[in-house]
Amino acid sequence: MKPSTYTASHWGIYEIQRDAQGVPSLAPWARDTDPSPIGLHALAANNAPQRILRPAIRAGWLDRQGASREGRGKEPFVEVPWDEALDLLSGELRRVIDTHGNAAIYGGSYGWGSAGRFHGAAAHLHRFLNVQGGYVRSVDSYSLGAGSVVTPHVVASVDAVLADSDDWETLAQHTRLLVCFGGLPAKTAQTDFGGAGRHRLRDGLRRLAASGVRIVNVGPSREDIEPGIPAQWLPIRPNTDTALMLALAHGVLAEGRHDRAFLASHSVGWERFEAYLLGHADGVAKDAAWAAGITGAPREQIAELAGALGRERTLLTAMWSLQRAHHGEQPFWALVALAAVLGQIGLPGGGFAFGYGAANSVGHRSARFAGPTFPQGRNAVDAFIPVARIADMLAQPGGSFDYNGRTHRYPDIRLVYWAGGNPFHHHQDLNRLAALWRGPETVVAHEQFWNAHAKMADIVLPATTSLERDDIGFSGREAHLVAMRQVLAPAGEARDDFEIFRGLAQRLGVLAEYAEGRDAGQWLRALYEEALPRAHAVGVELPAFDVFWEQGIVDFEGTAPPRSFLQRFREDPAAHPLKTPSGKIEIWSEAIASFGYDDCPGHPSWLEPAEWLGATDAQQLHLVSDQPATKLHSQLDHSALSRGARVDEREPLTIHPEDARERGIQDGQAVRVWNTRGACVAAARLSDGVLRGVVRLATGAWFDPSAEVPGLDKHGNPNAVTSDLPASRLSQGCAAQTCLVQVEPWSGPLPAVSAFELPRFVARGG
Numbered sequence: 001m002k003p004s005t006y007t008a009s010h011w012g013i014y015e016i017q018r019d020a021q022g023v024p025s026l027a028p029w030a031r032d033t034d035p036s037p038i039g040l041h042a043l044a045a046n047n048a049p050q051r052i053l054r055p056a057i058r059a060g061w062l063d064r065q066g067a068s069r070e071g072r073g074k075e076p077f078v079e080v081p082w083d084e085a086l087d088l089l090s091g092e093l094r095r096v097i098d099t100h101g102n103a104a105i106y107g108g109s110y111g112w113g114s115a116g117r118f119h120g121a122a123a124h125l126h127r128f129l130n131v132q133g134g135y136v137r138s139v140d141s142y143s144l145g146a147g148s149v150v151t152p153h154v155v156a157s158v159d160a161v162l163a164d165s166d167d168w169e170t171l172a173q174h175t176r177l178l179v180c181f182g183g184l185p186a187k188t189a190q191t192d193f194g195g196a197g198r199h200r201l202r203d204g205l206r207r208l209a210a211s212g213v214r215i216v217n218v219g220p221s222r223e224d225i226e227p228g229i230p231a232q233w234l235p236i237r238p239n240t241d242t243a244l245m246l247a248l249a250h251g252v253l254a255e256g257r258h259d260r261a262f263l264a265s266h267s268v269g270w271e272r273f274e275a276y277l278l279g280h281a282d283g284v285a286k287d288a289a290w291a292a293g294i295t296g297a298p299r300e301q302i303a304e305l306a307g308a309l310g311r312e313r314t315l316l317t318a319m320w321s322l323q324r325a326h327h328g329e330q331p332f333w334a335l336v337a338l339a340a341v342l343g344q345i346g347l348p349g350g351g352f353a354f355g356y357g358a359a360n361s362v363g364h365r366s367a368r369f370a371g372p373t374f375p376q377g378r379n380a381v382d383a384f385i386p387v388a389r390i391a392d393m394l395a396q397p398g399g400s401f402d403y404n405g406r407t408h409r410y411p412d413i414r415l416v417y418w419a420g421g422n423p424f425h426h427h428q429d430l431n432r433l434a435a436l437w438r439g440p441e442t443v444v445a446h447e448q449f450w451n452a453h454a455k456m457a458d459i460v461l462p463a464t465t466s467l468e469r470d471d472i473g474f475s476g477r478e479a480h481l482v483a484m485r486q487v488l489a490p491a492g493e494a495r496d497d498f499e500i501f502r503g504l505a506q507r508l509g510v511l512a513e514y515a516e517g518r519d520a521g522q523w524l525r526a527l528y529e530e531a532l533p534r535a536h537a538v539g540v541e542l543p544a545f546d547v548f549w550e551q552g553i554v555d556f557e558g559t560a561p562p563r564s565f566l567q568r569f570r571e572d573p574a575a576h577p578l579k580t581p582s583g584k585i586e587i588w589s590e591a592i593a594s595f596g597y598d599d600c601p602g603h604p605s606w607l608e609p610a611e612w613l614g615a616t617d618a619q620q621l622h623l624v625s626d627q628p629a630t631k632l633h634s635q636l637d638h639s640a641l642s643r644g645a646r647v648d649e650r651e652p653l654t655i656h657p658e659d660a661r662e663r664g665i666q667d668g669q670a671v672r673v674w675n676t677r678g679a680c681v682a683a684a685r686l687s688d689g690v691l692r693g694v695v696r697l698a699t700g701a702w703f704d705p706s707a708e709v710p711g712l713d714k715h716g717n718p719n720a721v722t723s724d725l726p727a728s729r730l731s732q733g734c735a736a737q738t739c740l741v742q743v744e745p746w747s748g749p750l751p752a753v754s755a756f757e758l759p760r761f762v763a764r765g766g
Helices: 036-046 058-062 082-100 120-129 143-153 159-165 170-172 201-210 243-256 262-265 270-278 288-295 299-308 329-342 387-395 430-436 499-506 511-515 519-536 546-550 566-573 590-595 640-644 657-662
Strands: 005-009 012-018 026-029 057-058 077-079 105-107 137-139 177-180 214-218 229-236 314-318 351-354 384-386 402-405 407-409 415-417 442-447 459-462 470-475 482-486 553-555 621-624 652-655 670-675 678-686 694-697 741-747
Touching: 005 482, 012 036, 026 036, 057 058, 057 442, 058 077, 058 546, 082 105, 082 415, 082 442, 082 459, 082 499, 105 120, 120 415, 137 214, 137 387, 143 159, 143 329, 143 590, 159 351, 170 201, 177 243, 201 214, 243 270, 243 288, 243 299, 243 329, 262 329, 288 299, 314 329, 329 351, 384 402, 387 430, 387 670, 407 470, 470 519, 482 546, 499 511, 499 519, 519 546, 546 553, 657 678
Parallel strands: 105 415, 137 384, 177 214, 177 314, 214 229, 314 351, 415 442, 442 459, 621 694, 652 678
Antiparallel strands: 005 012, 012 026, 057 077, 057 459, 402 407, 470 482, 482 553, 621 741, 652 694, 670 678, 670 741
């Protein structure tokens, strides 16, 4: 068999092979030396029994035209023809707009960015809503909500840091000490926003180890560094990274090794921060002994690491999980401040980074340009919410919230339209969200599979997968364009989002504005050709569209010269200022200080989290809800790879053997993980690779609430117990990693997992 076409996905590029009968199969891209196995299961999962095959409407909504909301998530569905579904939905959209205005529509569509540049569900939903007057949007992300708001005040946007971080070759040549707050897990580096290409992390780590780089893994899990990589583990309590960073800065300062010249020429606010470190401001010196009491790490280890920082080329990097916590802005800010103290920002292999290991493209060098992009148009509605505050919006219509120095009000949402993403994966405290989800008059979902998101909707429209349509694969951070030719016919009556919105736009009289007279093929050609001059401007010569479509892939790996992050700023801060108010690194931010937020002061600070191991009794454990290794978020949770990693159909909960022994828990045993917010059933996995007092439960299990036991998820979804608490008034980001739980053996019969079962279907009026 020879590869005939390619497809791009979150997990990488795959070759489409066909046997003598034309039956397709997936194989890794030949140029990827460490392909992710997740995407290899996409073809089988595509045709799984969980596919949504026909438009379906909740029986109670259909019978009473949306008047009943309490049956949402409980009632059966009625399958209807496409014309009827689109007639009903277009009528409902018109009713809501005419009665309540466009600010009564929330265009959700929060999810991992599509690898296809045309068929991204979010872009189509937003364009469709914009051409008829707009919608309430969300800003930021669950992944980087706190970091994305604070870092532009301090140094640069998170996107700029991710895009310009030094490549692995530069690290191997220059870095001598790599301190990884949150580790460098390969499981998260399997993916990339918009699609991965060559997977680099494992090879990059091996090259660092071979070069003699000292690697320090800071965090509650030893398993956050690849097995076989010689790394020192410095275990600390979750949510205490900021305290450790402050102590490290104090140690460098106490020895007089801080770079006074760099701090004076390239930063502002050092004097205030220095006073805080020394305890002049609050009477508490932020030294190793102080940090030991907070982090649980031995004072001697903290002091030793502080003594090593900066003596050789040092790179500090933090995983995104650090800022998904209460006061999540502080660790990113403190990391930048600590790097400034060392004075190596802008040197090859030195300074700081956010995300080696968090996404595949970090540490990759190639020419970057804006690729094919489907335009979304202008949103005439000003109202928005930080993405992680959706439950608060539904709970408090008209209520106020702070965000980045301003006060806003939550809109009164009557219709939720979601296409792409899964709110019943991403959000925290899912029991609270499920209750509030019954507030809007109508919930619409475009979905491929009958997950909890689809089951909690009123109108469900079957959407195609990326294997069932033509598209262009492109990531602005990777080095390829992929001609994603259709591999399979659409399952059942599934349609792509473009066709669904074309049908709605025609009924609402905005077809010309939405489609501009083009079909999908014409849009692909137009978007590609619009990107040609942008590629040319950075030295990438793309072939004509027909040539590209025939050859299947354009690979421009290694077309950018090496350049260290912030190198030009280091060399001449006046000629190459940062985009901060001062043009320099803001260790003290006058802007943030002026906001007056008690939960985010003007410089990096240790602020005690709402829930943490330093303020708990012996029965509580800190739950870390990390990313899964066998899927991306909840995508492909129904695949054989993901389900094969389960124990008796439950997600594994990693727990220290001593914590398990104290609770009478055996390896592989079903356990109840619970707090006042809810509970879930998981399967114990004993390992001394987690710090005592910490348990780890990966996200992504399809939410499976029990009909008999209120608040219980039967499948092992940690967001049944995580807190829907904002990181701070500055960002309103999610704080999923700030979560205390109790764990105990499950008693009695285990509830059957029903996450992968289809909903009930009835005839009209049934």
